[in-house]
Amino acid sequence: MISKINIAILDDSAVALKLLNNLINSLISKENLNLQHFSDGQEFINYSDFNKEIVFQLVITDINMPRKDGIEVIKYIRSKENSQKNCSIFVISANKSRDVITECLRLGANDYLMKPFQPESVKEKVKASIIKILRANHNNLPENNNNKNITISEINSIKEKYYIANKLSNSEKAIIEDFINNLWFKLLSIDLLACFSLGL
Numbered sequence: 001m002i003s004k005i006n007i008a009i010l011d012d013s014a015v016a017l018k019l020l021n022n023l024i025n026s027l028i029s030k031e032n033l034n035l036q037h038f039s040d041g042q043e044f045i046n047y048s049d050f051n052k053e054i055v056f057q058l059v060i061t062d063i064n065m066p067r068k069d070g071i072e073v074i075k076y077i078r079s080k081e082n083s084q085k086n087c088s089i090f091v092i093s094a095n096k097s098r099d100v101i102t103e104c105l106r107l108g109a110n111d112y113l114m115k116p117f118q119p120e121s122v123k124e125k126v127k128a129s130i131i132k133i134l135r136a137n138h139n140n141l142p143e144n145n146n147n148k149n150i151t152i153s154e155i156n157s158i159k160e161k162y163y164i165a166n167k168l169s170n171s172e173k174a175i176i177e178d179f180i181n182n183l184w185f186k187l188l189s190i191d192l193l194a195c196f197s198l199g200l
Contacts, residue, residue: 029171041068
C-alpha cells in the first residue's frame with residue numbers, strides 16, 4: 001500500500017502552477033499527497049535523479065519551457081528503469097502543433113490538453129488517474145464480478161460502513177463525498193469506492 005500519492009507539475013508559468021496546485025489540493029488531503037512543482041524539465045530531471053526513492057505516479061507537464069521542454073521530460077520518464085516509467089503523463093500546453101501533439105502521444109504521453117484549460121476537465125482526468133493509482137496498489141480489494149451499476153442507497157450504505165471501519169478523517173470523507181456527488185461516479189462499481197475508502 002502506498003502512503004502518499006506523488007504528483008509533479010511542470011510549468012514555467014506561475015499562474016498555471018497555482019491553478020493546477022489548487023485543483024489537485026482540492027482532490028487530495030495534504031497528508032496523503034506529495035505534490036512537487038518545477039519551472040522546467042531540467043529542474044524535474046535533477047530532482048528525480050537526486051531523489052530516486054520518490055516515484056511519481058502522475059506528471060503534468062507543459063511543452064514550451066526553458067532548458068528541457070516537455071518532450072524531453074516524456075522521453076526521460078519513459079526511459080527510466082524503475083516503476084516511474086509507468087506513471088501517467090498529462091501534457092497541458094498552448095502549443096497547437098499537430099506534429100508536437102502526435103510526437104508527445106507517440107513518446108508515451110497519456111493525454112494532451114490545450115491551454116487555456118478547463119479546470120473541470122483536468123479535475124476529472126486527475127480523479128481517474130488517482131483511482132488507477134489506488135487500484136494498482138490494493139490487490140485485496142473486493143471485486144464486483146457482475147460489473148453492474150449500483151444504486152445511490154447502496155453507495156450510502158457502503159460508504160458508512162467504510163467510514164466506521166477505517167475511522168476516516170473529515171478530509172478523507174470529503175474526498176469520497178466529492179466523488180459520490182458526481183453523477184458519473186454513481187455508475188462505478190463497488191470496488192472503486194472500497195479503493196478510495198481504504199487507500200486515502
